[in-house]
Amino acid sequence: MQRDSIRKAFDQQAASYDEQWRRLGPLNQALHLLMGSVFSDLPADARFLCVGAGTGAELRFLAGQFPQWRFTVVEPSPAMLEVCHDHADKAGFAERCSFHEGYLESLADSADFHGASALLVSQFILERETRIGFFRDIARRLRPGGMLVSSDLSFDTKSPAYEKLLETWFRMMRGADDISPGELERIRTAYGRDVAVLPPAEVEKMIESGGFQPPTPFYQAGLIRGWYAARSPQGH
């Protein structure tokens, strides 16, 4: 999908996004729990870059876990960002956040962040070089040794296991037992067209090419895989 279509798609989902994810909460809880450990070495007053924050699920977790951190929240969908901002207001940490509506390249290039997250974001970038550029844009904003946590849908889509797992995955996403073969095929096509579901080794190569040390996989649930990686010494 092109940027405009992605932004519009998330603008449309913004009001219902949290409700859709409520049932899938255990997936996020496990990811966030582990992510908290990855970032536990960062300074108590760290500056943190949250890329593609959506309605702010990971932001709320991190703001609660690390009460002195300051966040720069980057999100291209105005409607998603508004929901995210509302949550931060209600939870009382909005004054620790700077909200940036747009993409990363329009954010000042300051190499100032101790850590960054991009959860379920890079998968929407279909072109390999652009996706590497996305990671590079994060790396160049991190301090030396700064840590990234990234997660994406990732699997070897050519393996026989993918067919089986995809069906299980969609049953879970839909909260339904029966998915017709036609429906499964439509979903499979949409995943193949709109989301770059790539084998873990390929995503790892792209993160590394974007200026990070070899990523460590730390989370896998269904199709979602998570990695952490420190900025490489040369940065980008």
Ligand SMILES: C[S@@+](CC[C@H](N)C(=O)[O-])C[C@H]1O[C@@H](n2cnc3c(N)ncnc32)[C@H](O)[C@@H]1O
């Ligand atoms: C699936 S949502 C995930 C939101 C949040 N990270 C979470 O885990 O709940 C993906 C978000 O990334 C944003 N996004 C898509 N492409 C992006 C890009 N190139 N840069 C930054 N954000 C992007 C979308 O607008 C959307 O809010």
